[in-house]
Amino acid sequence: MDRGEIMPSLGKFQGRERELVCALSHHREILRRETTFLRKEVTSRGLATISRRVDYVKCRSEGIRAPPHIVHGLSQLSGQRMDLRFSDLLEVSLPYLVSNRDEALDFILHDLENMCYRIKSFATILKEFSIAIPLEKIQLFLLMARSFLRISDAISYGRSNQSSYEEHRMGWTSSWGSGIDKCGGFDDITTLSPMLFTHCTPRIFPYGSAVGTVLQIYSFKIVDLKGDLNWPLYVYGVVAARDTVDCNRNLLFCRSRANCQELNEHNPFLCLTGPSRAILADNSVSFEVELKIKYGSKSQDIVLFSSVASYHSSYHTALFPSGVCSAELSLGKLxxxxxxxxxxxxxxxxxxxxxxxxxxxxxxxxxxxxxxxxxxxxxxxxxxxxxxxxxxxxxxxxxxxxxxxxxxxxxxxxxxxxxxxxxxxxxxxxxxxxxxxxxxxxxxxxxxxxxxxxxxxxxxxxxxxxxxxxxx
Missing domain, CATH: 2.60.40.150 (C2 domain)
Structure with a gap:
């Protein structure tokens, strides 16, 4: 009997019995899902044959462990002292430490998929039955989520930000930079006034006017200085948003080298001057960041960011990692x-x-x-x-x-x-x-x-x- 057959028959149960049947149904669904995951693991790790299973067991018996420098690196990436929290846990062998990086990432992503499903299922049961959970456990989940985010940022930065940004520029030019679309060049800024319909008579509005979902920009903060980079920083360059209204840049920050802004550890926020009009968020919005540090002569200037990020959700922070620091763009959706x-x-x-x-x-x-x-x-x-x-x-x-x-x-x-x-x-x-x-x-x-x-x-x-x- 599957879950669809169990649930309609709940009418004959009352009180505690009904809760017990619901819990068993949830538990059976989790077992069914985990069985499916196990089958996938057997297939994906090539364990369908006896010889491959023997090799796998032999490999584990030899004790493949995460090298100390990898464990230390992960604790550094997390930005938190996770080693203190997890020091009592048993060391786990890593069967996905393989020579092929793509294969290793596939295994890791597969394991993360399992974990995400288990956490979601567990959260659903807790919410449905109003079961309390200790605050320290919730804080631990939050710590892990932040750590995964930082590790993800570090991995994604393994690709060249400069190369990724150039790909974005070329993609925009080929899609929107033609004369037919009349979007102009990549660096062209939006010319639409934020007061375009201010003059209108109330309740009589042009066809092109509307209310809509927008992004409110609050701040842009430089964080996590790395290596030899120290405060103060003399920053110049461009931070811009690009929506689908006209596909041109809506400047949030724009300073020349001669007019750079000094940032310090007590005030690490850029002095924003935009957006110059509302940022429409009915579709995806791109944020482009090209920032440098004034350092000696122009040839010695350090590139802080040359990156792009797309926003199409309800997050309140857009993150920009780089090799020398990170940045947080604080925003909200209205x-x-x-x-x-x-x-x-x-x-x-x-x-x-x-x-x-x-x-x-x-x-x-x-x-x-x-x-x-x-x-x-x-x-x-x-x-x-x-x-x-x-x-x-x-x-x-x-x-x-x-x-x-x-x-x-x-x-x-x-x-x-x-x-x-x-x-x-x-x-x-x-x-x-x-x-x-x-x-x-x-x-x-x-x-x-x-x-x-x-x-x-x-x-x-x-x-x-x-x-x-x-x-x-």
Whole structure:
């Protein structure tokens, strides 16, 4: 009797008996699946014949073990002291330590498939029967997941990032760089305005306008410096997103060698200036990273990253490994979103309260987003009297953020003291709109600050704008 025959008959069982039958059904399904996996292992490892099984047993009896340098290397790759956690486990022989690397990886991936299924099955049973699990075991699972991710990054970097990036460039050029598609060159940036539909009359919108799923970009952080690389780093280059709206680059960061940014261990974040419009995430989004470190003469500069990553899921971090360090792009996905452009933040009454610097950031409440972290989009963060504007208006580093249509955008303003502490702060909430502008004011000590925001729907495809006459 298979599971399909067991489950319909549960009606005659009550309470504890019903739970027992369900548990047995789950257990039988796991046994059936594991039997199938065992058959696959026998076939994949060439153990179908007696002679091959004899060779296999002989090989194991000779005690093939992971060499000490491999064990040490894996603990280094994990970034955690896993040896302390697993020191009490029995040493396991590795029958897939073979000369053929592809074959070895196939065996490892096969074993990982088994493990993933077992963990998923176990998690399903725990959830269904509300069985508690110790917190330290959950932390151990998390530690292992992070370790697998780091090892995967290290293996993937075994291929040349430069070669992979060049393949991406050539693939884009052949697919989108022709005159017929009118996407221009690989380095061309998007020219679509984030305020394209701001002027529209409410409830009367052009065909090419829409609400949609977008990516909110929060930060780009340099981590895990390796080898002889030390802080500070003088970084320049390009970080860009590329969606399917026009297939051109949407710059997140762009600095020349002469205008490089200094990063240190206390502030390892790039000062982002984009995106210049909302990043549509209905389809896959590519992130391209070309960064270098200014080091002596130009010929001595060090390549930090020359890589590309595709985002097409709900992860909150895109990882970029390299031979000298790693990077984390923090982001979130918003559904049914519009785009907001912060046009102006200025002091309209009273004295200037930002003598020693200011921080201006936008945020969405966690209840109104698919991002449980509810992080901030920093529009400006400057310290020191000499960096402040010589008029009543702030020159923001970033201007464009995305907001879910039924959500609220909070613009928070903080003033610094000479020691970089927060002297005072205030905020204004703006309910999202399809179009037009919003004006808000807040008191800041004895002063008044005014904020102006332009709202606009998204562009789904550039060709739609051409049909509507927005583009030639």
């Amino acid at each position: 559904a049914r979103a519009v785009q907001a452009t912060i046009l102006s933040v200025c002091v309209v009454e009273g004295p200037w309260p930002f003598k020693y610097g200011a921080r201006i950031a936008c945020s969405l409440s966690a209840a109104e987003t698919n991002d449980p972290l509810s992080r901030e989009v920093v529009l400006l963060d400057i310290h020191g009297e000499e960096k402040m504007p010589d008029n009543d208006h702030f020159h923001l580093s970033r201007n464009v953020v995305s907001v879910e249509l039924q959500g609220t955008l909070r613009v928070a303003i903080q003033a610094y003291t000479p020691s970089c502490a927060i002297a005072q702060q205030s905020h204004v909430n703006f309910p999202a709109k399809y179009c037009q502008t919003s004006i808000g004011e807040c008191l800041f000590g004895n002063s008044k600050v005014k904020i102006i925001i332009a709202w606009s729907l998204l562009v789904k495809e550039r060709l739609d704008l051409m049909l509507d006459g927005y583009l030639a």
